[in-house]
Amino acid sequence: MKDLSSAGPLLDIQNLEKKFDLDKGFLETLKLRGGRLIRETRAVHAVNNVTLDVHKGEAVCVVGESGCGKSTVARMVAGLLAPTHGEIHYAGQRIDNLSRHAMRPLRKKIQMIFQNPYASLNPRMTILEALEEPVRHHNPRYSNAEVRDRVAEVMRSVGVDPAWAKRYPHEFSGGQRQRIAIARALTVDPEFIVADEPISALDVSIQAQVLNLMLEAKESRGLTYLFITHDLSVVEHFGTRVVVLYLGSICEVADTATLFSNPKHPYTKALLSAVPQLKDDRPNHIRLKGEIPTPINLPKGCPFRSRCAFANKRCDEEKPKTIQQPDGSLVACHAVEEDRLDTAASV
């Protein structure tokens, strides 16, 4: 967690919150409860009070199980969704409330890589058209030769032969398509990339290839990543810092090495114990009981309370705040704060 730039974080997320309304329109909000007609709007609380900063040169990984709000955070940072509350600052400038026009210069700096390479390229455009379009859009003064050079350079840098440019996306494999999608994001020369599970749709042998490509681009272009994933082995390989999300709230933020050697939050411990290992002939998983609570009616206290072995009365009533630990990690857990984890250690 070394601060590489003295000018503050590149991306600064403050108290970010996103609610998706379930009942749209007046009629859907009317409900009959106990013989009386009442108005009630249900909402999915996808992201709750997430505060996070990303410094230049980092690769911050956001992990968590399905439906914990990882992708929603990514989409809000990329400007695809507007937050319900909270602010997103990029290089000191607030970006979550900008108009499309005001956002345009920032589009060159913040790019996104999507999960499914089979859906993220327009099937009716050759990859040449797909790659030239953003270059021309953001650099209207480029001559045709400059555009061609730029596209060829980006294609070579992701390992796609520029001679294939006249082909359509369906003529490529998943890994090749994901590299083309990365190339498309790189055409505008971004400095910050939001990657929403970019390798989860790929074959394992291709995953490493794409990851290494992203690491390479990070070194050569000085990129900063916000990397969404649910694969902890990828995090160990790729991330400099890890954010663990559970039900839209932050559990733990720590440097990758710290998190893997010394996880503190009970949920992080359970997650790490679930990573399969080759030497493990008698796995000692921490088994979480129960299900994730529904994000429609959030529990009042700690979101993890219903599945936590260390939960007590305070956890039922009070939502834990993230507290800085001696080794620099941030943990939101009453048990860690009160130091009851080790005494009650049955794991």
Next chain:
Amino acid sequence: MSDLSHAPAPSRLQKVMDSTMMYSFRRNPVAVASLAVFLVIAVLSFLAPLIAPYDPYDPASIDLMNSEYPPAWVNGALPEFVLGTDDQGRDLLSTILYGTRLSIIIGLCAVALQAFLGITIGLVAGYVGGRTDSLLMRMADIQLSFSTLMVAIIFLAVTQALFGSETFNRYAVFFLIAVIGVAEWPQYARTVRATVLAEKKKEYIDSARVLGFGPLRIMIRHILPNSLSPIFVISTVQVANAIISEASLSFLGLGMPPSQPSLGSLISAGFDYIYSGSWWITVIPGIVLVVLVLVINLLGDWVRDVLNPKLYKG
């Protein structure tokens, strides 16, 4: 893979001939026959000024004394009128050729107008969503709740009364195109909106938004090309419908004037003489109309099967 990229690229014609669509076309005798018949009718009618033996628009070439001669294979025919003559003494073959040309032109132009209106409205409604979507789709519902013919009859009757018969007859083609075009746009708008709603959720649209493209560019460059197949399918059916609508309106006397006959007005003109034995004035243009609409519909069926394989073979 690099070997492949150096192989000589197949020519465009070769690519078209090798495509799945052409393969399915060659394997489908109904489609081949329909296209052949349609092309024969279309080419002959568009070459009418060159191949028709008489010019039905030229009053000098018409002799009223020639009226109601039967076709060549019936007793009492004149050899120079192969399909006989109509009530005004015009050669029926020439009149049908000119009339078919007019019917096809009106059909195509009306569908072009429908497509333009419907695609624009459908794209906007589907992409923008929310209130705009509700408003535009309610307009479409209202439009659909009136039948096309009812709207057309009211509109044409009012314009005919307003401008007088002479002005109306001069611009009848444009009035017909306008009224058939405007009356049927919801067909396109609804289909386009439905495909836009499906395409809008795909990641390549998100990707385009992250790259900072404007809504207009995303709609036209990204969504529209991916919504073309349903548009093709309804277009063929709509051309047939528009030709039928035009014929119906002309039959009711609200379409093309007798001096510029379309298929519908020919059928209508002959209808007055059907009891006096001159059946050919109605029957022959009628057969041409039925065949034309039938082959377009058969082609439309084939296009739908090819572009939407899930529909029947699922």
